Amino acid sequence: MGKTVTTYLIDGDPKGTQYAFISNKICQMFVVPRSNLAYLNTQEKLQKPAFYILLGEDEATKPQAYIGETENFRERVKDHDNKKAFWQKALIFVSKDADMTKADVQYLEHKAIAEAKKANAFVLSDNKQTPKAPNLPEYQQDSMDEFFEDVKFLASFIGCNIFDISQPKTEHIFYAKGRDYNAKGFYSSSGFTVLKGSVVAKSMTPSFNWKEKRTIMLQEYTILEGDNLIMTSDKTFTSPSTAADFCLGRSANGWTIWKDKDGNTLDSVYRKQLE
Numbered sequence: 001m002g003k004t005v006t007t008y009l010i011d012g013d014p015k016g017t018q019y020a021f022i023s024n025k026i027c028q029m030f031v032v033p034r035s036n037l038a039y040l041n042t043q044e045k046l047q048k049p050a051f052y053i054l055l056g057e058d059e060a061t062k063p064q065a066y067i068g069e070t071e072n073f074r075e076r077v078k079d080h081d082n083k084k085a086f087w088q089k090a091l092i093f094v095s096k097d098a099d100m101t102k103a104d105v106q107y108l109e110h111k112a113i114a115e116a117k118k119a120n121a122f123v124l125s126d127n128k129q130t131p132k133a134p135n136l137p138e139y140q141q142d143s144m145d146e147f148f149e150d151v152k153f154l155a156s157f158i159g160c161n162i163f164d165i166s167q168p169k170t171e172h173i174f175y176a177k178g179r180d181y182n183a184k185g186f187y188s189s190s191g192f193t194v195l196k197g198s199v200v201a202k203s204m205t206p207s208f209n210w211k212e213k214r215t216i217m218l219q220e221y222t223i224l225e226g227d228n229l230i231m232t233s234d235k236t237f238t239s240p241s242t243a244a245d246f247c248l249g250r251s252a253n254g255w256t257i258w259k260d261k262d263g264n265t266l267d268s269v270y271r272k273q274l275e
Helices: 034-042 073-083 102-121 138-157 211-222 242-246 264-270
Strands: 005-009 016-024 027-033 050-056 064-070 088-093 176-177 182-188 189-194 222-225 228-231 235-237
Touching: 016 138, 027 034, 027 138, 034 073, 034 088, 050 102, 064 088, 064 102, 073 088, 088 138, 102 138, 138 211, 176 242, 182 242, 189 228, 189 242, 211 222, 211 242, 235 242
Parallel strands: none
Antiparallel strands: 005 016, 016 027, 027 088, 050 064, 050 088, 176 182, 182 189, 189 235, 222 228
């Protein structure tokens, strides 16, 4: 089912200040770079209860984020500007219609932290604990659950995959098997996802060109069980070959390495489907 998303670039810059919303929905997302916090003074909506995400970069293998809620984002962000060095922009979610309550945004924060930790795509070092959900009437929980689905959609719409958990189709599972690896995953619009439980190679060839990064990723995504390195969560890579490189510990052509249960390569299933 199609959706219409309206996006307005405040300063005409696709990477600058903007807001977006889905037609016939109440969720509105503001994207405000740290360099333009003065914009908050012009928006009364951002001086009321809001749910927000601070986005930045981390020196390891994942970007960093902080998830929070506030009764007044303009005032709350002053503290973040003084105390949190990592972030470059804020995603602020408010209602286009009636204002949300403190309990509403606390509920959104609870759901968001839980789902972001499950997705495991961002470092959430400042969100060590998942807060308890506030007591909301059942009808309001339903409303906020629907609101949160729109939060996830709008975040993904601008390329923020903090909540993205790709769902594999059984018939599209691909495998890479060798002496010291036994991995499986699937291909989607997000890239190639290596699934939890996959066995990846411990060693790397001398010519492998991202040893340091892979070593860090092994620490973050695997656990040693006996002689095997086992993936403890799903991990989506930008391409099938990068996923294969990670699993094999050497450079590999993912389009031919990954094969389905019938022996068909990823290349024959996807890249040649128009022939």
